[in-house]
Amino acid sequence: MAAVGLTWEDGHRRCPEGVFPACHNSHDNITVSGPKEKIQEFVRELKEEGVFAKEVNSSKMAFHFAAEKFRCWLKKEIPSPRRRSQRWISTSIPESEWNTERAIYSSAEYHVNNVVSPVLFQSALKHIPENAVVVEIAPHALLMAILKRSLPGTVTCVPLNKRNCDDNLKMFLTAIGEIYVNGKQAKVHRLFRLPSFPVPRGTPSLSSLVKWDHSTEWNVVNLQNFNISQNGQLMMGGEFRRDVDLSDPDQAFISGHNIDGRILYPATGYLRLAWEALAKIQGKAAEEIPVEFSNVHLRRATILNADAGVCARLSVSLALGSGQFEISEGGGIVVDGAIRIVNETDGLEAETFLDSSPQPPSETLTSKEVYRELLIRGYEYRDLFQGIQCAAPDGRYAEVSWKGNWVPFLDNLLQVIILGEEKRALKLPTKIQRMRILPQKHLSLVGDNSKATDGEVICNVEYAPLNFRDVMLATGKLPPDALPGDLATQECVLGLEFAGTVPSSGKRVMGLVPAKGLATSVRVDPSFMWEVPEHWTMQDAATVPVVYSTAYYSLIVRGRLQPGETVLIHSGSGGVGQAAIAISLSLGCRVFTTVGSDQKKEFLLKRFPKLNSDDILNSRSTKFEVDILQKTNGKGVDIALNSLAEEKLQATVRTLAEHGRFLEIGKFDLSQDHSLGMAIFLKNVTFHGILLDALFEVKHEKQAVNVTFHGILLDALFEVKHEKQAVVSLVQEGMKSGVVTPLPCTVFDATEAEAAFRFMASGKHLGKVVLSVASPSLQKEIFAPRAYCRPDHSYIITGGLG
DSSP states (O other): OEEESOOHHHHHHHOOTTOEEEEEEETTEEEEEOOHHHHHHHHHHHHHTTOOEEEOOOTTSOSSOOOHHHHHHHHHHOSSOOBOOTTOOOSSSOGGGTTSHHHHBOOHHHHHHHHHSOBOHHHHGGGSOTTOEEEEOSSSOTTHHHHHHHSOTTSEEEEOOOTTOSOHHHHHHHHHHHHHHTTOOOOGGGGSOOOOSSOOTTSOOSGGGOOOOOSSOOOOOOGGGEEEOTTSOEEEEEEEEEEEETTSTTTGGGGGOEETTEEEOOHHHHHHHHHHHHHHHHTSOGGGOOEEEEEEEEOSOOEEOTTSSEEEEEEEEEOTTTOEEEEEETTEEEEEEEEEEOOGGGTHHHHHHHHTOOOOOSSOEEHHHHHHHHHHTTBOOOGGGOOEEEEOTTSSOEEEOOOSOHHHHHHHHHHHHHHTOSSOOOOOOOEEEEEEEOHHHHHHHHHHOHHHHTTOEEEEEEEEEEOHHHHHHHHTSSOGGGSSTTGGGSSOOOOOEEEEEOTTTOOEEEEEOSSOOSSSEEEEOGGGEEEOOTTSOHHHHHTSHHHHHHHHIIIIIITOOOTTOEEEESSTTBHHHHHHHHHHHHTTOEEEEEESSHHHHHHHHHHOTTSOGGGEEESSSTHHHHHHHHHTTTOOEEEEEEOOOTHHHHHHHTTEEEEEEEEEOOOHHHHHTOOOOSGGGGGOOEEEEOOGGGGGGOOSSOBOOOOOOSSOOOSOOOBHHHHHHHHHHHHHHHHHHTSSOOOOEEEEEGGGHHHHHHHHHHTOOSBEEEEETTOGGGSOOOOOOOOOOOTTSOOOOOOTTO
């Protein structure tokens, strides 16, 4: 069998011999049935024409087969057929024959006819009332996509089970609850046997299953928290407010929504506010709640002033029973509509769409051409609101990038609709009839689909190391706008590396991420990921990615370190310092390094016996400059790997020899824009700003390296993509040769994150500081206290509102 994008009439006309339309799903979608080989050939033919076609796994048996044995068995089971009720809508008998004897009775002939006849869903679904609740009773919710596509948005479709669901019992009970929320009274008492009271003393108590949830703050409700909507409905107000401030880094992206010379609050921004308000009431994050919007009316636009600080105050009022919401600003309603929670497993339409892999049309507009066209119409979108990568001129096909922000992403989808308008008029959305957002389904699809996310994979994190960039960001010494790309506009940017597993394969991996590594799961570019050697623990693996990638990138790729050269490595007992020492010694280089205490000096001599004790200097002052020049007879070092700041950075620059290379891995002086004297470049030295982050921004085969230098850089432009490949290969070869080995580390429990940051900021650590994300201490023990109330006593329960 196969689902194909043809009308019922086209299906009869185009089906080859032996293949016939079996199910009329919707106006332009049918299911065809026939021999497997002919179905496969027909699907291939349709795909070549650009028509949607997808095989349906029916266990090598079509659903519509001759069933004489089935007829005989049914006649025994149904000796006296009963009349079918008027609510029983037939999908196998045409409506013109509903009054015939075959259609009136629930007989063996009727049910056999169901098996062997085409399914007429499209005509039967017209009889379902507009406000009905449609329940699919089946082992797998296969018909949900068809029902939602064919029925109006006012109809609620509820599946009871799904084949790949992790917990079908929970899904079934959730469906019963959804039926109740939509005004239908299910007879739930039939699901279990009613107990007889009193129960025996050995009956397990339910008290241990009831727990207080203190994760969400709630306002104390009083009369002022309620208001009456325009239609007279009692609504909960004052629970969710948003001050719009474009100077706030988390909201600065809104400035890119510029239309006709004015910054307007995006229509999708209102939807996000209602979504967050509902999530707060549920005590969850918005991304944990799949929602559906319906009958959303945008009454007026909210104009923002970028120079006014708080330029708008938006308030969301939400009626919990009906899901009706109103968003007001300046005393007037700007948006109203309805929002409700739906089942995440209902995302069959999106899944089908992505699986169909639509082919781009012969003519498409590039991103630059799309936004030039929109600019002509008055849409002056910038930054995240320029997310359309390419699109068909008629707006029927587009590729939209996902940058982790729902507001511009959804707005980009609305832009595709604008692009398809023939008239070049300036239009703003005024009504959204229906929009469903399945966040987990969306994230899983874009995570697995190479076209959407360039092949990223999801990994579960077990250990997440801290780096100095994290400490500087957390302490405010490094402003977020010093980060590359659009990271400054995102909520969480801490974490550069991880060690964990790939859920789909169970493979142990370690890798690099541009940000958000301090998490329980991360999305990773597989080209920046390594398999953990068998003899390493996951804790060992967590100490490797950033330090060795930074060291190889700095010394080998950018510094062009040669065997026998002289190297100065600051903070030698730190993670990058130890990695750089190991690489330099493997090339037979003379290594000078600095540390902050005698304890760290002894540690380095023990770990690296090839180091000369006299070449380990003090990093607490600038005396290392004089010592190095004396030990090199005034020549200096060929390469300086620097992480020190201010006057110590200046002293390090002065230690460079002729044609020396200065490699700056610190970010403080770069972000503060501190000046550097030009005289040092008379020695023909080069100054490299080492930003490992730049390797995550590869978008083209060739582009200039993200390098900060003062003077003339004689090296040609590198190919960034090849630099990234070189770093990955160097680390891989280093693991094979033994140069790359795990570093010593101090492990903190994930619940001790603050202590870990303070410990690293103090500079007392040796090697790496690592958070154990998959710590057993995060798993709360369950206690089962029992209480017994005597039936002949009276009890007072205080704190009833607690």
